[in-house]
Amino acid sequence: MFGLSAILPDFSSGFRLPLADWTTVGMPEAKSTIAHMVDSHIAFINIVCAFFFIAICIALTYIIIRFKKPAGEKAESDVSHNTPLEVTWTVIPMIIVVIMFCVGFYGYNRMIAAPADSYTINVQAQQWSWAFHYPDGTIASFDPGRYDAEKNERLVTDADQGLHLPPGVPIRLKMTSADVLHAFYIPQFRVKQDIVPGKISTLWFEPLVPEGDEPDEYWLMCAEYCGKDHSQMFSRVYVHPTLKSFEDWKIRATSWKDEQSWEQRGEILYRRKGCKQCHSVDGTRIIGPTWLGLWGKTAAEHPVAIGGKNGPVEGIAVAGDAGEAYIFESIRDPMSKIVVGYDAAMIPQKLSDEEILYLIEFMKSLGTKE
Amino acid sequence: MNAPETGTAAAPIVEAPPTPHHYLNHSKGFLSWALTLDHKRIGVMYLVGILGCFGLGGVFALLVRTELWSPGPTITSDPNMYNMWFTVHGAVMVFLVIIPGVPAALGNFVLPIMLGAKDVAFPKLNLGSFYLWVGGAIFFILTLLMGGVDSGWTFYTPYSAVTKTAVIPAVTGVFLLGFSSIFTGLNFIVTIHKLRPSGMTWFKMPLFLWSSYATAVIQVLATPVIGITLLLLIMERTLHVGIFTPAYGGDPVLFQHFFWFYSHPAVYIMILPAMGIVSELISVHSHKRPFGYKFIAFSSVAIAMFGFLVWGHHMFTSTQSPAMNAIFSAITFSVSIPSAIKVFNWLATMWGGSIRLTVPMLYGVSFIFLFSIGGLTGLHLGTLSTDIHFHDTYFVVAHFHYVMMGSALIGMFGGLHHWWPKLTGRMFDHTQGVIAWAFIFVGFNVTFFTQFILGSQGMPRRYYDYLPRFEIYHKISTIGSYLMAAGFLVMAYYLLHSIFAGKQAPSNPWGANSLEWHCTSPPPHDNFKSPPPIDDCYDYGGVDYDPRTGQYSSRADQPAASS
Numbered sequence: 001m002f003g004l005s006a007i008l009p010d011f012s013s014g015f016r017l018p019l020a021d022w023t024t025v026g027m028p029e030a031k032s033t034i035a036h037m038v039d040s041h042i043a044f045i046n047i048v049c050a051f052f053f054i055a056i057c058i059a060l061t062y063i064i065i066r067f068k069k070p071a072g073e074k075a076e077s078d079v080s081h082n083t084p085l086e087v088t089w090t091v092i093p094m095i096i097v098v099i100m101f102c103v104g105f106y107g108y109n110r111m112i113a114a115p116a117d118s119y120t121i122n123v124q125a126q127q128w129s130w131a132f133h134y135p136d137g138t139i140a141s142f143d144p145g146r147y148d149a150e151k152n153e154r155l156v157t158d159a160d161q162g163l164h165l166p167p168g169v170p171i172r173l174k175m176t177s178a179d180v181l182h183a184f185y186i187p188q189f190r191v192k193q194d195i196v197p198g199k200i201s202t203l204w205f206e207p208l209v210p211e212g213d214e215p216d217e218y219w220l221m222c223a224e225y226c227g228k229d230h231s232q233m234f235s236r237v238y239v240h241p242t243l244k245s246f247e248d249w250k251i252r253a254t255s256w257k258d259e260q261s262w263e264q265r266g267e268i269l270y271r272r273k274g275c276k277q278c279h280s281v282d283g284t285r286i287i288g289p290t291w292l293g294l295w296g297k298t299a300a301e302h303p304v305a306i307g308g309k310n311g312p313v314e315g316i317a318v319a320g321d322a323g324e325a326y327i328f329e330s331i332r333d334p335m336s337k338i339v340v341g342y343d344a345a346m347i348p349q350k351l352s353d354e355e356i357l358y359l360i361e362f363m364k365s366l367g368t369k370e
Numbered sequence: 371m372n373a374p375e376t377g378t379a380a381a382p383i384v385e386a387p388p389t390p391h392h393y394l395n396h397s398k399g400f401l402s403w404a405l406t407l408d409h410k411r412i413g414v415m416y417l418v419g420i421l422g423c424f425g426l427g428g429v430f431a432l433l434v435r436t437e438l439w440s441p442g443p444t445i446t447s448d449p450n451m452y453n454m455w456f457t458v459h460g461a462v463m464v465f466l467v468i469i470p471g472v473p474a475a476l477g478n479f480v481l482p483i484m485l486g487a488k489d490v491a492f493p494k495l496n497l498g499s500f501y502l503w504v505g506g507a508i509f510f511i512l513t514l515l516m517g518g519v520d521s522g523w524t525f526y527t528p529y530s531a532v533t534k535t536a537v538i539p540a541v542t543g544v545f546l547l548g549f550s551s552i553f554t555g556l557n558f559i560v561t562i563h564k565l566r567p568s569g570m571t572w573f574k575m576p577l578f579l580w581s582s583y584a585t586a587v588i589q590v591l592a593t594p595v596i597g598i599t600l601l602l603l604i605m606e607r608t609l610h611v612g613i614f615t616p617a618y619g620g621d622p623v624l625f626q627h628f629f630w631f632y633s634h635p636a637v638y639i640m641i642l643p644a645m646g647i648v649s650e651l652i653s654v655h656s657h658k659r660p661f662g663y664k665f666i667a668f669s670s671v672a673i674a675m676f677g678f679l680v681w682g683h684h685m686f687t688s689t690q691s692p693a694m695n696a697i698f699s700a701i702t703f704s705v706s707i708p709s710a711i712k713v714f715n716w717l718a719t720m721w722g723g724s725i726r727l728t729v730p731m732l733y734g735v736s737f738i739f740l741f742s743i744g745g746l747t748g749l750h751l752g753t754l755s756t757d758i759h760f761h762d763t764y765f766v767v768a769h770f771h772y773v774m775m776g777s778a779l780i781g782m783f784g785g786l787h788h789w790w791p792k793l794t795g796r797m798f799d800h801t802q803g804v805i806a807w808a809f810i811f812v813g814f815n816v817t818f819f820t821q822f823i824l825g826s827q828g829m830p831r832r833y834y835d836y837l838p839r840f841e842i843y844h845k846i847s848t849i850g851s852y853l854m855a856a857g858f859l860v861m862a863y864y865l866l867h868s869i870f871a872g873k874q875a876p877s878n879p880w881g882a883n884s885l886e887w888h889c890t891s892p893p894p895h896d897n898f899k900s901p902p903p904i905d906d907c908y909d910y911g912g913v914d915y916d917p918r919t920g921q922y923s924s925r926a927d928q929p930a931a932s933s
Contacts, residue, residue: 028828042750064720064727068726080662098703101699107756108692108754152441180532191759196689197622198621223762223831225453228449230832
């Protein structure tokens with residue numbers, strides 16, 4: 001990265017310090033090729049900190065016990081300074097922090113340079129969901145899981161969604177955001193990168209190959225505050241044990257709709273594409289209007305503001321061909337008609353025409369049920 | 371230059387009862403406070419306001435901690451509510467409490483007296499600063515009435531430019547508070563330069579003045595940047611100018627640069643005055659001159675200077691270039707050196723002293739302990755390879771609470787207890803003081819040390835809900851916050867009680883020798899009837915203890931007392 005790196009020793013194999021594991025107590029499992037290196041740096045800093053902290057505590061305690069005196073006693077000493085001593089305790093920390101900087105710098109150099117043979121995945125973040133686009137066109141959406149109060153666990157809802165990764169290959173992520181800042185964070189990999197709207201952020205890591213036959217599973221979390229459901233912006237991450245297992249998943253991921261009706265496909269998309277973050281199907285109000293009973297509403301029941309929240313109000317019947325056209329438009333261009341009483345909060349959704357069709361069928365199924 | 375606002379100040383100053391004249395009874399009525407130009411009264415008004423806001427910020431902290439007691443909804447089912455709570459907690463504590471805390475409240479009261487001056491250089495500007503602070507506080511209350519703000523105290527774009535909550539009033543409040551801070555800083559710089567008595571050379575100043583001076587320089591130089599940044603944010607929201615928001619052609623990372631260009635130095639605005647207080651506390655309550663006066667003094671200046679050059683270490687994962695990250699990491703380590711020097715020098719100051727574990731001293735010693743943890747964990751965050759994991763997790767939350775609360779606020783409360791007898795003329799109850807301190811000290815560590823573990827394990831910040839594996843740590847942390855709250859309630863009780871029923875405070879309850887302890891408690895309106903003689907403020911040889919009365923007296927004051 002710097003010209004400086006050229007004249008210094010090559011640490012291309014990683015810059016892992018030979019320090020015992022117990023010195024990084026409290027860290028999550030180290031599951032990427034750089035994680036052990038990072039942990040060894042943390043161990044080094046922990047040891048330095050522990051040394052100084054314990055020394056300060058002992059000194060503080062000893063001094064208080066030895067020099068605690070009844071009121072009115074004069075101090076034993078009136079020494080004002082001792083330059084050699086003060087220079088010593090200025091210089092020693094200086095040397096330590098220079099070493100610490102260098103350790104961190106070398107480690108960081110290794111963490112930022114993605115190997116040339118990396119497998120690239122495009123990560124798209126938006127409030128409050130993730131989507132993963134693979135080089136061959138496979139698209140997976142996030143799987144945020146759901147909290148199960150009985151088991152006190154966050155359970156997976158759809159194991160074919162989420163970020164699936166091949167084993168033994170460096171992964172390079174090209175990340176974009178549709179709205180505000182987000183950050184990609186998997187603690188076990190020791191990687192984190194902000195995703196800035198209007199820019200492409202890059203991140204790479206290589207997960208360790210799972211030891212058993214099952215994929216290793218992790219949580220991907222959003223680490224940069226992004227509004228209401230920041231804390232729900234999880235996705236399940238799967239590292240497959242073999243390339244075959246990864247390819248099998250891809251087939252499952254692309255053929256998910258084969259045996260499903262349009263309506264069922266719509267329901268799956270409703271979960272996967274983040275619709276459910278803002279639209280309920282049970283009548284509760286979240287951010288947008290509920291889909292329960294939406295289909296079949298008459299013009300009188302469904303007033304919308306044209307061209308924005310404060311635009312002229314007009315009733316729109318959600319039925320027949322015109323109703324389908326209205327829903328199609330509202331997904332593609334959400335600002336064109338805003339249901340009265342709601343904020344203009346939706347961003348245009350990246351869905352294919354086909355996918356919107358499935359969603360419409362799903363909405364119809366909800367409407368007729370009422 | 372600062373004529374008393376009512377009548378003459380010619381009332382004779384006497385040490386003894388029946389009704390000694392002092393600044394509190396100098397004049398009466400609402401306007402005698404509201405329009406006062408007396409730095410002491412302004413300091414007291416600040417103190418009341420700041421402690422009130424501390425209570426407000428504390429309530430929001432408790433709401434946040436209570437919500438995090440268990441995963442999922444606990445006391446509110448609306449994440450927006452939680453987001454509002456942590457934003458208001460952060461913004462109130464930073465902008466209304468800690469930044470003005472030491473300089474504006476305690477500094478205003480003590481600084482001119484320490485210089486033997488009658489007042490600050492610009493008393494009217496000083497009152498103006500106070501009303502700007504009040505204006506800022508009003509805008510914060512307005513923000514709350516408008517439903518709060520949920521952008522986080524950092525106001526990061528583009529979220530702050532698009533959120534529907536009351537960003538503009540909150541930002542306007544911060545803007546006003548910024549000017550309050552600038553004017554206080556300006557006042558202190560001029561006061562220290564121009565009103566320093568002729569005998570008091572720079573290296574004879576109490577160390578609190580060195581740190582106040584260093585702080586004031588940062589306030590004047592850094593604060594305008596946050597002012598203009600927040601104005602741009604308002605323009606972004608209202609006029610869609612396109613500086614920070616990509617939708618209008620702006621760059622969100624630019625906001626982060628602007629924001630931290632102020633807000634990192636602001637960390638030193640918060641911590642340096644507290645370090646100055648601790649230098650005083652350790653010396654006075656060890657009854658020994660500070661060890662390495664010049665190293666401590668220059669380390670304050672060094673921190674102020676380096677503090678301007680490290681803002682990028684908040685942005686290692688922000689898409690800032692790797693080269694910039696490396697440079698900011700390197701400079702960041704340079705700040706750790708003066709901080710380490712201070713800790714070692716405080717310990718050496720205590721060595722060979724005559725230590726009294728008074729309540730202020732307990733806070734002083736706690737500061738050394740807590741600041742060591744806060745400072746050392748900064749190394750994890752300054753190191754590039756390790757910060758990537760810790761960034762934006764509870765590790766950072768724990769680190770800055772150790773520095774902002776465990777150090778800056780603990781230092782402020784140490785100073786509050788140290789100067790309380792001078793401020794109010796009353797002594798607080800020692801035993802109750804120790805009890806409150808113990809609750810706060812233990813509670814603080816239970817709350818925030820746990821968060822280092824949470825952060826190490828990968829718990830991100832600003833989460834309304836969390837993975838169940840973090841639950842036990844969140845529970846411990848919440849219990850700690852309640853212990854702390856109990857401690858602060860006890861403190862509020864005995865401090866208020868002391869005002870009405872506390873023992874009369876002597877001029878010099880701790881056996882100190884800087885100038886504020888040579889005037890009566892509370893000080894008279896004009897502080898000193900004649901310019902006090904300047905001697906070595908850290909020479910405790912001339913301060914005698916009378917075991918019969920349990921009080922200290924300074925030989926230098928004897929002739930004055932007998933007149």
